[in-house]
Amino acid sequence: MASPAYKLFEQAMTSRKQILCTYDGHPRELCPVILGHTNGQEVALVYQFAGRSKSKLPPHGQWKCLSLSKASNIKLRDGPWYAGSSHTTPQHCVQAVDLDVNPVSPYTPKRRL
Numbered sequence: 292m293a294s295p296a297y298k299l300f301e302q303a304m305t306s307r308k309q310i311l312c313t314y315d316g317h318p319r320e321l322c323p324v325i326l327g328h329t330n331g332q333e334v335a336l337v338y339q340f341a342g343r344s345k346s347k348l349p350p351h352g353q354w355k356c357l358s359l360s361k362a363s364n365i366k367l368r369d370g371p372w373y374a375g376s377s378h379t380t381p382q383h384c385v386q387a388v389d390l391d392v393n394p395v396s397p398y399t400p401k402r403r404l
Contacts, residue, residue: 327389333359356384
């Protein structure tokens with residue numbers, strides 16, 4: 292059974308909406324790109340384009356791996372979809388990929404968007 296956070300991230304991906312949330316006590320603005328599980332935990336690979344984090348966020352944004360159990364105050368909003376300028380390194384955030392916004396995903400997601 293998927294958590295409410297998982298369902299909101301899934302909804303954001305299927306409708307290409309941005310997410311506003313609090314994660315580790317910091318407000319974040321992000322676009323989820325890959326959703327699934329790692330070691331039984333719900334996780335997402337996201338592109339954070341605004342907000343704050345433990346370390347300084349680069350002006351162009353940054354890839355982040357989020358444990359959805361740490362995300363709160365999740366809200367969806369309309370806005371541009373951000374996924375970075377390039378992503379050439381294989382991701383290791385999500386072991387069992389459920390959804391991937393990339394239509395030619397190399398990760399064999401369980402479901403296609």
